[in-house]
Amino acid sequence: MVVGALPFDPAAPAALTVPESVTRSAGAWVPHPDAPQLSADALRVHVTGYVPSAEEHLARIGRLLHRVDDGELDKVVAARAVLLEADAPISRTALLARLVAGDTAGNGFTVDLSPAGGRYAGRALVGASPETLVRRRGRRVECRPLAGTAARTPGAAQSGGPEQPGGAGDPAARALLNSGKNLREHAFVVDWIRGALAPLCSGLDVPPTPTLLSTPHLWHLGTEISGTLADPSTSALDLALALHPTPAVCGTPTDRALHAIRETEEPRGFYAGAVGWCDDDGDGEWVVAIRCAELSPDRRSALAHAGGGIVAGSRADAELAETDAKLRTLRRALGA
Ligand SMILES: C=C(O[C@@H]1C=C(C(=O)O)C=C[C@H]1O)C(=O)O
Numbered sequence: 001m002v003v004g005a006l007p008f009d010p011a012a013p014a015a016l017t018v019p020e021s022v023t024r025s026a027g028a029w030v031p032h033p034d035a036p037q038l039s040a041d042a043l044r045v046h047v048t049g050y051v052p053s054a055e056e057h058l059a060r061i062g063r064l065l066h067r068v069d070d071g072e073l074d075k076v077v078a079a080r081a082v083l084l085e086a087d088a089p090i091s092r093t094a095l096l097a098r099l100v101a102g103d104t105a106g107n108g109f110t111v112d113l114s115p116a117g118g119r120y121a122g123r124a125l126v127g128a129s130p131e132t133l134v135r136r137r138g139r140r141v142e143c144r145p146l147a148g149t150a151a152r153t154p155g156a157a158q159s160g161g162p163e164q165p166g167g168a169g170d171p172a173a174r175a176l177l178n179s180g181k182n183l184r185e186h187a188f189v190v191d192w193i194r195g196a197l198a199p200l201c202s203g204l205d206v207p208p209t210p211t212l213l214s215t216p217h218l219w220h221l222g223t224e225i226s227g228t229l230a231d232p233s234t235s236a237l238d239l240a241l242a243l244h245p246t247p248a249v250c251g252t253p254t255d256r257a258l259h260a261i262r263e264t265e266e267p268r269g270f271y272a273g274a275v276g277w278c279d280d281d282g283d284g285e286w287v288v289a290i291r292c293a294e295l296s297p298d299r300r301s302a303l304a305h306a307g308g309g310i311v312a313g314s315r316a317d318a319e320l321a322e323t324d325a326k327l328r329t330l331r332r333a334l335g336a
Contacts, residue, residue, distance in 0.1 A: 028104070037094050052080055057320055080305065084336050095126045096126050127293065129288055131290060141228070145189045150219045151322075197225070236278040
């Protein structure tokens with residue numbers, strides 16, 4: 001088996017490990033009863049800055065929107081990061097437990113980034129992602145891309161939950177399902193995945209319209225895509241490499257969006273990459289590395305990123321607010 005993380009930029013080194021042993025258990029991961037916990041008394045975490053500043057992020061979105069209007073890009077994802085500092089080391093299992101408790105449907109992960117070498121020695125990535133890049137079991141392939149986001153309306157949070165899966169109780173959910181801009185943002189991702197999977201699959205089921213997916217604080221548009229592998233030797237890792245980076249985290253066309261992101265942003269590292277595993281049967285699962293933080297080797301600082309898709313008609317102030325809403329997941333988990 002191989003486990004670990006792929007970076008956002010396919011040209012950067014990956015952090016993959018062949019583990020000495022693997023333990024599998026049924027059901028969700030639960031922390032060991034004796035594992036450390038994040039307690040507000042024992043650990044104070046505060047925000048020390050944003051990379052880039054809000055003003056610079058707005059300016060960058062403005063410049064990217066010009067490139068969309070000029071026809072160079074159809075979609076590009078603009079991201080920023082919050083830098084958090086703690087007065088004591090942040091335990092990665094404690095942070096993972098917090099994130100998993102906060103989003104029971106999320107895929108929790110923690111990855112030692114040391115195998116990527118250089119500045120990654122001793123660093124770790126911790127997160128709980130709502131987005132499945134790809135899952136492979138035998139010949140069956142599944143993807144659940146997300147793109148198109150709205151903050152949940154405070155107070156309507158309860159009524160949009162699993163008891164009303166359509167989000168009927170929250171006007172923000174209904175508006176998202178009917179938002180032309182968000183539906184276009186989503187369609188770029190689904191079209192890309194269809195194009196990347198078609199040559200690898202003998203059959204592909206792509207629903208024509210997205211449905212709502214909720215996290216504790218956000219609504220997303222999501223599509224459940226499934227297919228049958230044409231060649232059973234195509235592994236879950238092959239599939240992840242064929243699909244990453246999707247326009248949910250990069251843009252359309254992929255090469256131009258990747259180039260624009262390299263020109264515009266600080267390196268993303270493993271944020272917006274993929275985290276997962278692939279076993280020697282070729283089965284495995286990779287999630288998109290969002291709603292995560294990179295912990296420093298001394299565990300006293302954390303860098304958490306969030307981004308959003310820019311398409312024709314996007315508004316810079318709304319995009320900035322969307323990154324704030326997405327960053328709240330990590331800020332809340334750390335009590336910052
Ligand atoms: C890029 C992020 O999220 C991605 C972008 C989304 C969007 O633009 O609406 C929604 C979900 C993710 O696919 C992030 O959370 O940082």
